[in-house]
Amino acid sequence: MEAHAAGANQRIARISAHLHPPNFQEGGDVSIDRANCRAKGGAPGFKVAILGAAGGIGQSLSLLLKINPLVSVLHLYDVVNTPGVTADVSHIDTGAVVRGFLGQAQLENALTGMDLVVIPAGVPRKPGMTRDDLFKINAGIVRTLCEGIAKSCPNAIVNLISNPVNSTVPIAAEVFKKAGTYDPKRLLGVTTLDVARANTFVAEVLGVDPREVDVPVVGGHAGVTILPLLSQVKPPSSFTAEETEYLTNRIQNGGTEVVEAKAGAGSATLSMAYAAAKFANSCLRGLKGEAGIVECSYVDSQVTELPFFAAKVRLGRGGAEEIYQLGPLNEYERIGLEKAKKELAGSIQKGVEFIKK
Numbered sequence: 001m002e003a004h005a006a007g008a009n010q011r012i013a014r015i016s017a018h019l020h021p022p023n024f025q026e027g028g029d030v031s032i033d034r035a036n037c038r039a040k041g042g043a044p045g046f047k048v049a050i051l052g053a054a055g056g057i058g059q060s061l062s063l064l065l066k067i068n069p070l071v072s073v074l075h076l077y078d079v080v081n082t083p084g085v086t087a088d089v090s091h092i093d094t095g096a097v098v099r100g101f102l103g104q105a106q107l108e109n110a111l112t113g114m115d116l117v118v119i120p121a122g123v124p125r126k127p128g129m130t131r132d133d134l135f136k137i138n139a140g141i142v143r144t145l146c147e148g149i150a151k152s153c154p155n156a157i158v159n160l161i162s163n164p165v166n167s168t169v170p171i172a173a174e175v176f177k178k179a180g181t182y183d184p185k186r187l188l189g190v191t192t193l194d195v196a197r198a199n200t201f202v203a204e205v206l207g208v209d210p211r212e213v214d215v216p217v218v219g220g221h222a223g224v225t226i227l228p229l230l231s232q233v234k235p236p237s238s239f240t241a242e243e244t245e246y247l248t249n250r251i252q253n254g255g256t257e258v259v260e261a262k263a264g265a266g267s268a269t270l271s272m273a274y275a276a277a278k279f280a281n282s283c284l285r286g287l288k289g290e291a292g293i294v295e296c297s298y299v300d301s302q303v304t305e306l307p308f309f310a311a312k313v314r315l316g317r318g319g320a321e322e323i324y325q326l327g328p329l330n331e332y333e334r335i336g337l338e339k340a341k342k343e344l345a346g347s348i349q350k351g352v353e354f355i356k357k
């Protein structure tokens, strides 16, 4: 009887320790033990951190990764509001253990031991702004977070969402180079939303289910650098010149379409969280050793003369293990490629100089 009562008391003590706010702040021993036990024990899974977890993308992404069976530990980091988001998400009855981290002082704890770090931290656009207008604020945020990654989980795969992606990925690369931890295969700019939009808009034109459509989108993630390859759509489809023009413009301006519709309340969050969760899931499947996982992503690349370019990549245990060539392009796409490269070159340079200066 006594032993039984002592066991019950211990369990209650553990639960209340888990709920106590200081336990949240300091990354509490009880939840660390539980997380580690769970991660080491029967339930297989990966440790994933979201940086910017309390934001528009971050909150929905936290929900989606909490219900991903490949995730055993989920760390939610932000400079505001993580206690509430963490408490909320942690009540979902799935396997992943959720822990919250608030502010720069807890960045190291948030990152230590992570297999995958997803970064949606930073300010979003308002109507009339370009993604490059976000550079001033977001470049510094990305630098700080990547310095933390270099220090605390240098082998993690990084999924970078913060805009302008065309520049923030080169910034991250320079930070990792400086720290001596750069592995180009492990740094991936997230362009999955461009593919989701392309699939949706093309399916509308073809009158089919978007899940049956696969549109490669290459180049980068801003305006003319977003280059859908409509000549390579699966299933094979042909488009009139008018349809090609309409689809290319709509895909390139999908982000602006949402920014304008939200009228000052931010940019795409729900579709982006979906896209980020899909991309993270593919990265985790690759880490697990599954074969044939292919996604478009903005990566360190030799596909063109530029140091970074979005293309189809094969994901594996090491990250982006293979980058595919662009394949045959039609005349419209060749002209688009030249425009994309011109703008991308400047955005890459700007990112590199931000760290080197």
Ligand SMILES: NC(=O)c1ccc[n+]([C@@H]2O[C@H](COP(=O)([O-])OP(=O)(O)OC[C@H]3O[C@@H](n4cnc5c(N)ncnc54)[C@H](O)[C@@H]3O)[C@@H](O)[C@H]2O)c1
Binding pocket: 051, 052, 053, 054, 055, 056, 057, 058, 077, 078, 079, 080, 120, 121, 122, 123, 124, 125, 134, 138, 141, 144, 145, 160, 161, 162, 163, 164, 165, 190, 191, 192, 193, 194, 221, 266, 267, 268, 269, 272
């Ligand atoms: N790659 C893409 O396809 C894509 C799509 C949509 C949005 N975005 C970009 O994602 C970013 C986030 O968008 P959102 O709508 O979620 O914005 P948001 O303002 O709703 O959320 C951003 C979050 O980042 C946090 N943050 C700010 N500085 C931080 C720091 N130093 N460390 C950790 N967290 C910090 C904020 O507190 C906030 O909670 C923007 O830059 C946006 O342009 C990219």
Ligand SMILES: O=C(O)C[C@H](O)C(=O)O
Binding pocket: 124, 125, 131, 163, 193, 254, 255, 256, 258, 259, 267, 268
């Ligand atoms: O358009 C934006 O500013 C956000 C994002 O890059 C998007 O494509 O929705």
